Amino acid sequence: DTFQLIVQAQDSAANPKSATATVSINVVRNLYTPTFNPNNYTAQVYDASAIGTSLFTVTATDADRTVPYNRDTPNAEFNYGMDKDFAYENQFFDVTNDGKVYIRKSLTNGDGRTVYRFRVSALDGSWKPKAGKTDCYVTVIYSSVRPRGVGFTQGLYNASVFENVPLQTSLLTAQVENHDPDTNLVCIIYSVSPSTSLSLFDVAVVGNACQLRVSGNIDREASGQYIIVIGVREEARRTKRQATNQQTPYVYNTFQNATVILTIEDRNDNAPQFIYPQYPGQLLNRNLYVGAISINAPAGSNVLSIYATDPDAGLNGQVVYELVDNTVSSAFGLNTSSGNIYTFLEFFRTSNNVNLNPYQLRVRASDRASDIERQSTETTVYIDLIEDKNRFVMELNVPPREAVRTVETTRREIQNATNKIVIIESIQARRILQNGQLSYDERYSDITFVVSDPNNGYNLVLNTELNLVGASTASGTLGQINSALRQTVELVRTPFSISSIQSVASGLQDRGNIVRVMTKSYTWWQDDPWIAFVALGAIVILLALVGIIILFYSWSRYNSYLASYRVYRRNYEHQPDFTNPPSFLKEYETQSLNMYVPPDETVHDLGEINMSFDRDASTRSQGGARVVARKNPVYDNREQYVHY
Numbered sequence: 001d002t003f004q005l006i007v008q009a010q011d012s013a014a015n016p017k018s019a020t021a022t023v024s025i026n027v028v029r030n031l032y033t034p035t036f037n038p039n040n041y042t043a044q045v046y047d048a049s050a051i052g053t054s055l056f057t058v059t060a061t062d063a064d065r066t067v068p069y070n071r072d073t074p075n076a077e078f079n080y081g082m083d084k085d086f087a088y089e090n091q092f093f094d095v096t097n098d099g100k101v102y103i104r105k106s107l108t109n110g111d112g113r114t115v116y117r118f119r120v121s122a123l124d125g126s127w128k129p130k131a132g133k134t135d136c137y138v139t140v141i142y143s144s145v146r147p148r149g150v151g152f153t154q155g156l157y158n159a160s161v162f163e164n165v166p167l168q169t170s171l172l173t174a175q176v177e178n179h180d181p182d183t184n185l186v187c188i189i190y191s192v193s194p195s196t197s198l199s200l201f202d203v204a205v206v207g208n209a210c211q212l213r214v215s216g217n218i219d220r221e222a223s224g225q226y227i228i229v230i231g232v233r234e235e236a237r238r239t240k241r242q243a244t245n246q247q248t249p250y251v252y253n254t255f256q257n258a259t260v261i262l263t264i265e266d267r268n269d270n271a272p273q274f275i276y277p278q279y280p281g282q283l284l285n286r287n288l289y290v291g292a293i294s295i296n297a298p299a300g301s302n303v304l305s306i307y308a309t310d311p312d313a314g315l316n317g318q319v320v321y322e323l324v325d326n327t328v329s330s331a332f333g334l335n336t337s338s339g340n341i342y343t344f345l346e347f348f349r350t351s352n353n354v355n356l357n358p359y360q361l362r363v364r365a366s367d368r369a370s371d372i373e374r375q376s377t378e379t380t381v382y383i384d385l386i387e388d389k390n391r392f393v394m395e396l397n398v399p400p401r402e403a404v405r406t407v408e409t410t411r412r413e414i415q416n417a418t419n420k421i422v423i424i425e426s427i428q429a430r431r432i433l434q435n436g437q438l439s440y441d442e443r444y445s446d447i448t449f450v451v452s453d454p455n456n457g458y459n460l461v462l463n464t465e466l467n468l469v470g471a472s473t474a475s476g477t478l479g480q481i482n483s484a485l486r487q488t489v490e491l492v493r494t495p496f497s498i499s500s501i502q503s504v505a506s507g508l509q510d511r512g513n514i515v516r517v518m519t520k521s522y523t524w525w526q527d528d529p530w531i532a533f534v535a536l537g538a539i540v541i542l543l544a545l546v547g548i549i550i551l552f553y554s555w556s557r558y559n560s561y562l563a564s565y566r567v568y569r570r571n572y573e574h575q576p577d578f579t580n581p582p583s584f585l586k587e588y589e590t591q592s593l594n595m596y597v598p599p600d601e602t603v604h605d606l607g608e609i610n611m612s613f614d615r616d617a618s619t620r621s622q623g624g625a626r627v628v629a630r631k632n633p634v635y636d637n638r639e640q641y642v643h644y
Helices: 195-200 400-405 407-418 476-484 529-571
Strands: 002-010 018-026 040-046 054-057 078-082 093-095 100-103 115-124 131-141 156-162 170-177 183-193 201-205 209-214 225-236 257-265 288-294 302-305 319-323 332-334 340-343 359-367 376-386 392-396 421-434 437-453 489-493
Touching: 040 054, 040 100, 040 156, 040 257, 078 093, 093 115, 131 257, 156 170, 170 225, 170 257, 183 195, 183 201, 183 209, 195 201, 201 225, 209 225, 288 302, 288 421, 288 437, 302 376, 319 332, 332 359, 376 437, 400 407, 400 421, 400 437, 407 421, 407 437, 407 476, 476 489
Parallel strands: 040 131, 156 257, 288 376
Antiparallel strands: 002 018, 054 100, 078 115, 093 100, 115 131, 170 209, 183 225, 201 209, 225 257, 302 340, 319 359, 332 340, 359 376, 392 437, 392 489, 421 437
16 A cells, blocks of 8 residues: 655756655545444334434444544544435434434324334545445334233344244244233234244244244344344134234334344354466465565565455454464564565575575464354465566567456466466566667557466476467467457567667666666766775785885985995095085085185285086186175085186
């Protein structure tokens, strides 16, 4: 009753982007019929009672109020009304919206009957309404004075008894008044409804009363209620001068006829019984179900439904389901109320289970009686996994609407021709593959089905077997099927291979896993995790190459530094001392040289001498004192002179 749809929105760009949303649809069904408690209502009233006199109030409940999705819908709301099948009685009685039954028309205008029987219904507000009904009996006491006569003290009796009670069990005793002691009482059963039940009851005189007893086997499943009309009369005792006396008319305070409403109470004498699909004749005595599910189906997919009925009433007739000794409980679940079997996980074909036999489940159906009286029945369920190698596709020249209407007939005819179990997987518009493009035609249908072999452990047969694929529709097994289906079969083929589909018509792009469409939300590593490892390895290799390049570059710079350092040490090995040692790390840095001059000589200001390592460009500046030379002299191993 719950469906989930994945809706995709996609733009029309060259590289389209898309987004998806999940839509949950809960189907609200009108599951239950309003029920009355008690099952019938009775009242006594005088014929002169005023219009509007209240007789009783009926009460009904609708179990749809206990269903979450139905609780606040019209399925759980109902209105009271009079059953239209009792048009005459409805002239005199009516019911209000709150269930109060009252006199609508004076009973003095009636036909003089002593018991009025009619029905009140409770109709819910569903678009496909359900109605519960209860029987109502109103006994009219007439106030007119008539000659005294023998009769019952009341005109209506209610009684109940459990089914399957012993014979001669007393049901009720109806007291008789105005009996002449000089006559014999005679008790009679005038009618029993249903009419076929007359032999189930008899009536006998017990003192000054009539006793109704059981004379046959009463089964509530045959009828839950009986309406019995009994009567009484007097017969004169036989003498030589007298034969029999005639019936005496009843008076206002007695009733010559009385109506007995007998309700049969249920015993839990029936166990639930499974309702099986129609299988080949050889399986008539095998109590089992056979289902199949696609190996690509997601978790939570419905496989099949099992169904059992129990003719008992109340809790004795309510059926619940459970899995029994299920060794594959982790793979399948069972709805205990509806009997739907669904998947708990996804299925994968591996080298370990390539020849996996069908899953076998044991299911029990039990009623909800007390633990002491509870009864149950068990059945076996086989579930196969469907792959493309098992699928047959039958092309029909009728539209899908017609194919859906006759799907059960189609399944049975294929089953009769193959003498194996046939399971219909899907019905679609005709699929056409031409020049690598997959399209469809809604004028025709494709029925995809699989075949289970009961003689081979209920395994699915391959589509290369049974001589159906590519066979002639005029003869053989396929010819028999075509004839039974009124020449609507065109051919049987295997499913189209995914590798042969290069493009898909616009109407099919969101149907199934035919073509993978790259979207914004697509993550390739979820389908092929090994590619992720390859990409990670490529990134590691790339980083390693970058590291090697950086290492070689650093080594080259280090070697260049060492060469420069060696040149410096060689050029400055025997040079004058400087007050500040030169730093080879600071290139082109000007150094100051303080020369020693004897103190008794006049010291001429020579200014500062800047040093340079370029020998050819060394000249003395002609400027005055304290003028910085433009180029420095170069020192090497030769003797140097300074002119001033």
